[in-house]
Every structure is written in structure tokens, then in C-alpha cells.
Amino acid sequence: MHKRLFIPGPVDVREDVLQKMATPQIGHRTKDASALQRSISDKMRKLMYTENEILLSTSSGSGLMEGAVRSCTRKRAAVFSVGAFGDRWYEMAVSNNVPADIFKSELGQPTTPEMVEEVLSTGKYDLITVTHNETSTGIMNPVDEIAEVVKKYPxxxxxxxxxSSLGGTKIPVDDLGVDICIASTQKCLGLPAGLSVCSISQKALDAAKEVPHRGMYFDLLALYQYIQKKDYQYPSTPSLAHMFALDYQLDNILEEGLDNRFKRHQDMAKVTREWAEKHFAMLADEKYASNTLTTIKNTKEISVSDLNKALGERGYMISNGYGKLKDVTFRIAHMADTQMEDLKKLLATIEDILGL
Structure with a gap:
């Protein structure tokens, strides 16, 4: 039995989107491939609200995260972490011999603009990394407030x-002044894992020119220069199957309407938070709660694994807590093409299993 996924990725993928991955292959050095990759970039700019160039990478989002910190840190990186995935960005920097410091919030607490101001005011750092949406804690950082601080340090x-947020909540890249905005396909974009995307500003490209050892596969400057020279061709073999599906799915997203899509995610988040507060408790403060998944405190000390086993027998799957939060919390994702009626059926099923 297929289990309906309410986990923080991978997500359930619509059958019509999956079928697009079976599109017959074309030569990846052809004009048709260029047109496909250019089409994705043009549509992605609309979703990101940016005029910047878009880069595609046949990798998980971690690949572009590593590429960003390695390609564009000239002096020292400041990594802000609100959970496991912020920590990973710091580990990437250290593993690549990039000078970096990590600034961690307590679990369930956001990165604040005051924290960013304190760090950047030292003048020690020329690159910062921020996790917009942390799936381990269910935190969505106040990126608009953080952006106003960063703008003071050009x-x-x-x-x-x-x-875990692009495609599920509005992220106006240019208005925020984000230089490199990274996402991947298996969460709010509603595709299988295996492809990632980022926007990149001219400022970031200029910074990369000052970094001598940017690696090879994830050298963001080299990727940019190659697609300019070769008309949206990439130096390494791309996953055309993912690209056929992404081009099609971006049409679906734009047809739904970005505001409509974001509101659907907000509405599902509201229902899940209210349910969590009624039966358990939220980990994140309401002000910083994610619109794409909810991390719930296990106040009743239920066995999350037993709950998931029972849910599996009824065709559903949620997620245990991550890392230190395992069993202390559990997580319900509400992203991509999940609809409100799907979510309500899941919550009713959990209530039935637990006798709530």
C-alpha cells in the first residue's frame, strides 16, 4: 500500500507530474535542451520574484549550499543556525576549509535581526547563511526583518x-536583497528529489571572482559563465527527467496562482497549529511557526513510532522528531500539492488512533 506522505520531504508527487519524468530523452547538448533549461529559469524567476540568473544543479539542495559558502566566502562566513540544517551549512564550510563561525539559537527559537546585527557589526564577515525554514524545529525565520539588517552591510x-519553503510561502528574493537563494525539488515544489535550484546575484558572482579555489562541480561562477556562453547548457550531464517534470510543474504552480498557493499553505498551517494546540503543544512560537510543516511537542508522551505504524496500516505517514527532538516531538508536513481535505483526513485519523 502506498502511504500518503505528510513528512518534510520527499512529498507525494501528482501522477501527471511523475509521468512527465518518463518523457523520452533528448540530447542534453541540443537546442531543445537549451530551450527546456531556459524555460525553467524564466518560470523560476517568477516564483522567486527575482531578475537574477537561475542555476540548476543535478544534486540535492545541499550541493548548492556547499557551493555557495565555498564559492563566495572571501574572508569569513557567519552561519546562523536554528537546527540541524543550519549546523550542516557550518560543517560544509569547515569541511571545505572555509573560515566560518556558527551562531546558534536555542531549539525552537529563531535567528533574530538583533543576532545578525551583533555579528555583522564586527566587520569580520563577508558572507552569511540563514535557514529560512528549518524542518527539524518547524521554525520559519523572520527573513524580512533579517534582510533589513543585512542591507546595512553591502x-x-x-x-x-x-x-523547504520555496513554492509554499512568498520569498521576494530581490526585495529582500538575497544574493543566493537555494531550493530543491522534493518539498514545496512537489517533485521527486534529485534536482536543486538557486538564484544568484551579480554581487555574488563578483565575490566569487575573488575566491581562487571554488571547487569544480559546485563552482557557482563556472556554472553561471557556462550557461551564458553555451545558451543554458551545463558543464555536467543534467537530469533531463527532473527538468521535464519541473518545467511542467512550474506551469501548474503559476496556473494555481502564487498568492493562491501561498494562502493554501497558510490555511493548512493554521489548521495544523490549532489542532496541535488543542491536543498537544507547538514547539515554535506562533510568530515564527512554519507555513509548510508543523513540529508538535509530544506532551502526551505517545510512542511516535507506534503511531506511525498504525497510520501506515491506514495509508498515511508522518515524521518523528529529528535528532535531539526524536520522540520529544513529531512533525506533520503540509506542503506542495497537499490539499486541505487531505490534511483534515490525516488529523482525524490520528485522533481516531489515539482516542483523542
């Missing part, structure tokens, strides 16, 4: 991880 490259 030499700083602003990198934003929107892997």
Missing part, C-alpha cells in the same frame, strides 16, 4: 536556504 553576501 559587502556581505546573503545566502538563504529555502529548500
Amino acid at each position: 559587502e556581505v553576501i546573503f545566502c538563504l536556504d529555502t529548500v
Whole structure:
């Protein structure tokens, strides 16, 4: 039995989108491939609200995260972490011999503009990384407030991880002044895992020119230069199957209407939060709660694994807490093409299993 996924990725993928991945292959050095990759970039700019160039990478979002911190840190990176995935960005920097410091919030607490101001005012850093939406804690950082601080430091490259939020909540890249905005396909975009995307500003490209050792596969400057020279061709073999599906899915997203899509995610988040507060408790403060998944405190000390086993027998799957939060919390994702009626059926099923 297929389990309906309410986990923080991968998400359920619509059958028509899956079928697009079976599109017959074309030569990846052909004009048709260029047209496909250019089409994706043009549509992605609309979703990101940006005029910047879009880069595609046959990798998870982690690949572009590593590429960003390695390609564009000239002096020292400041990594802000609100959970496991912020920590990972710091580990990427250290593993690539990029000078970096990590600034962690307590679990369930956001990165605040005051924290960013305190760090950037030292003048030690020329790149910062921020996790927009942290799936381990269900935190959605106040990126608009953080952006106003970063704008005071024009030499700083602003990198934003929107892997679990792009396509589920509005992220106006240019208005925020984000230099590198990173996402991947298996969450709010509603595709299988295996492809990631980012926007990149001219400021970030200029910074990369000052970095001598940017690696190879994830050298963002080299990727940019190659697609300019080769008309949206990429130096390495791309996953055309993902690209056929993404081009089609972006049409679906734009047809739904961006405001409508974002409101659907907000409405599902509201219902899930209210349910969590009624039966358990929220980990994140309401002000910083994610629109794409909810992390719920296990106040009743239920066995999350037993609950998931029972849900599996009824065709559903949710997620246990991540890392230190395992069993202390559980997570319900409400993203991509999930509809309100799907979510309500899941919540009713949990109530039935637990006798709530």
C-alpha cells in the first residue's frame, strides 16, 4: 500500500507530474535542451520574484549550499543556525576549509535581526547563511526583518536556504536583497528529489571572482559563465527527467496562482497549529511557526513510532522528531500539492488512533 506522505520531504508527487519524468530523452547538448533549461529559469524567476540568473544543479539542495559558502566566502562566513540544517551549512564550510563561525539559537527559537546585527557589526564577515525554514524545529525565520539588517552591510553576501519553503510561502528574493537563494525539488515544489535550484546575484558572482579555489562541480561562477556562453547548457550531464517534470510543474504552480498557493499553505498551517494546540503543544512560537510543516511537542508522551505504524496500516505517514527532538516531538508536513481535505483526513485519523 502506498502511504500518503505528510513528512518534510520527499512529498507525494501528482501522477501527471511523475509521468512527465518518463518523457523520452533528448540530447542534453541540443537546442531543445537549451530551450527546456531556459524555460525553467524564466518560470523560476517568477516564483522567486527575482531578475537574477537561475542555476540548476543535478544534486540535492545541499550541493548548492556547499557551493555557495565555498564559492563566495572571501574572508569569513557567519552561519546562523536554528537546527540541524543550519549546523550542516557550518560543517560544509569547515569541511571545505572555509573560515566560518556558527551562531546558534536555542531549539525552537529563531535567528533574530538583533543576532545578525551583533555579528555583522564586527566587520569580520563577508558572507552569511540563514535557514529560512528549518524542518527539524518547524521554525520559519523572520527573513524580512533579517534582510533589513543585512542591507546595512553591502559587502556581505546573503545566502538563504529555502529548500523547504520555496513554492509554499512568498520569498521576494530581490526585495529582500538575497544574493543566493537555494531550493530543491522534493518539498514545496512537489517533485521527486534529485534536482536543486538557486538564484544568484551579480554581487555574488563578483565575490566569487575573488575566491581562487571554488571547487569544480559546485563552482557557482563556472556554472553561471557556462550557461551564458553555451545558451543554458551545463558543464555536467543534467537530469533531463527532473527538468521535464519541473518545467511542467512550474506551469501548474503559476496556473494555481502564487498568492493562491501561498494562502493554501497558510490555511493548512493554521489548521495544523490549532489542532496541535488543542491536543498537544507547538514547539515554535506562533510568530515564527512554519507555513509548510508543523513540529508538535509530544506532551502526551505517545510512542511516535507506534503511531506511525498504525497510520501506515491506514495509508498515511508522518515524521518523528529529528535528532535531539526524536520522540520529544513529531512533525506533520503540509506542503506542495497537499490539499486541505487531505490534511483534515490525516488529523482525524490520528485522533481516531489515539482516542483523542
